[in-house]
Amino acid sequence: EAQVTQNPRYLITVTGKKLTVTCSQNMNHEYMSWYRQDPGLGLRQIYYSMNVEVTDKGDVPEGYKVSRKEKRNFPLILESPSPNQTSLYFCASSLSSGFLSSGANVLTFGAGSRLTVL
């Protein structure tokens, strides 16, 4: 089954304790991205990756790092989590982000990871 898999689904941690949220897709998608969802703010893009070893900042990258060493994986790293990073996180992928008419830019989302930082 084509899917995006995120882990963990739920996590409670403390301020300053490094954590990684993993994201893996089995669709051979070039494009992957991370979002955080907060009440009243919708989905905001944190980082994205156009392909292996190519990443760039989205609208809210502060406090986060990413890497794309393999095409299928795109982990989100919080080096020193703070309470304002408490949120619902989604990973998503698409075949590419261009080619509007072909639908290659349609995002497939993972199930989400709810993170609480105390």
Added chain:
Amino acid sequence: GQQVMQIPQYQHVQEGEDFTTYCNSSTTLSNIQWYKQRPGGHPVFLIQLVKSGEVKKQKRLTFQFGEAKKNSSLHITATQTTDVGTYFCAVNSGTYKYIFGTGTRLKVLA
């Protein structure tokens, strides 16, 4: 940066009533996508509009892209309880960044 305003933020309707959510941009858009997120779930793609004035239908859902490509709407006819969720518009304009609207949360009262 580019912003997409989505209204209303919330909408409660009686089952069988119609529902509409709107997305507006101050700049011309290359495309607009619509996603639905069920309560406790993740966003799921509904449709993409690319052409000026485009109208697409999916059963009771009608999607429109404005003539000036600065706004879009999603209209649901005769809502059902299965329509409950949050509806998001999103723009990426063929670039690598995706901008999502703030979403409209729909509640349907049986």
